[in-house]
Amino acid sequence: CSPTPMKLRDAPSACPSLWRCLPCPLAELRLDLVLSSGQSFRWWESSPGAWTGVLGDRVWTLRQDGDRLWYTVYGEEDEHKKEEERDGCPARAAKLDVAETDRILRDYFQLDVGLSALYRAWAAADPLFRKVANDFPGVRVLRQDPVECLFSFICTSNNHISRITAMIERLCQAFGRRLCCLDSRPFHAFPPLSALTGADAEARLRALGFGYRAKFVSGSARAIAEGLGTEGLCQLRTAPYAEARRVLCALPGVGAKVADCVCLLSLDKAEAVPVDTHVWHIARQRYGVALGGKSLTPRAYQEIGDFFRGLWGPRAGWAQAV
DNA sequence: CTTCGACCTGGATAT
DNA sequence: CGGACCAGGTCGAAA
Secondary structure, three states: OOOOOEOOOOOOOOOHHHOEEEEOOOOOOOHHHHHOOOOOOOEEEEEOOEEEEEEOOEEEEEEEEOOEEEEEEEOOOOHHHHHHHHOOOHHHHHHHHHHHHHHHHHHHOOOOOOHHHHHHHHHHHOHHHHHHHHHOOOOOOOOOOHHHHHHHHHOOOOOOHHHHHHHHHHHHHHHOOEEEEEOOEEEEOOOOHHHHOOOOHHHHHHHOOOOOHHHHHHHHHHHHHHOOHHHHHHHHHHOOHHHHHHHHHOOOOOOHHHHHHHHHHHOOOOOOOOOOHHHHHHHHHOOOOOOOOOOOOHHHHHHHHHHHHHHHOOOHHHHHHO
16 A cells, blocks of 8 residues: 555544544434444444544544544545645645535534434324334434445345445445555545446446446446536436436436435435335334235335325435434 | 346355 | 245336
8 A cells, every 4th residue: 555554543532633523412423323324335333433434535534422523534645745745834724624524524414404303203203213213313314425325326226235335345446546545455435427437337347246237337327427417416406306316217227216215315305215125014014004016016115105204204214214 | 007037146044 | 824045126028
């Protein structure tokens, strides 16, 4: 890796100046529950209570204690050199930087959304939620990058988490820019759309063990590049839920469930309720949703989503994450 | 409109 | 009614 290898940082105590914190009670955010629940596949518990991963083309380690969220950001490999060359005012640069990293983190965890009040409302409307809520406080929906979210969830179809995580790791290694090394372990950015549109992308993805999803990933990358573009995809954040869903479902490898995941986890559609086989079971067994068919047809899918939206309200997707 | 089978791969389980 | 190749599905074809 680098000639001067960086080390993972697990706690602020060792070197407090490299860490910052945001006020954030445990009822508002439980890092362990949110980062390991399959919303994002890019976080790793680097030591007990410390989560390391890539966010916004930077490598971070996060940790929380009491009512604070602590974070540290690792520099890129040649950042030292760049700073010397620039010969600017370091204090000023650092100050701008912390304002930005604070903002990135607050945005990613959507900390302006008050979770406690939402939990109270969902608990009041739903006795079954009430039982679960006590064991799972602080579960909130991440606001992820739409490109990363889309291509990650294309990989989830008929698949399991351990393999999905490994696939995405290999995707980033093969197609993404290397950011830095921590304890000799390389970290890569999620590739931009343009990196996935090459003629050989599908073959390379197959070689990385993507199976039939290789065609979906390269096909969707191509379709977006030739259509609405990365900007257009991101602009779906301001579009109505129905339109965003319709656009996404036109992409290869994107059906109702993946589209809803992308809507909820990256496009600000809090009412989107991704219905997987697990949710379908729960809806029938625990909530007694009566449905004609024995399989998850498009109509049944819609009805289950409508049921939970009726029960939990406009942030039904957030409640379902719990 | 619903139902079916195929689809890459590897984990978990049972021969 | 219990157990089963299935796992956080999607696609295309067929009745």
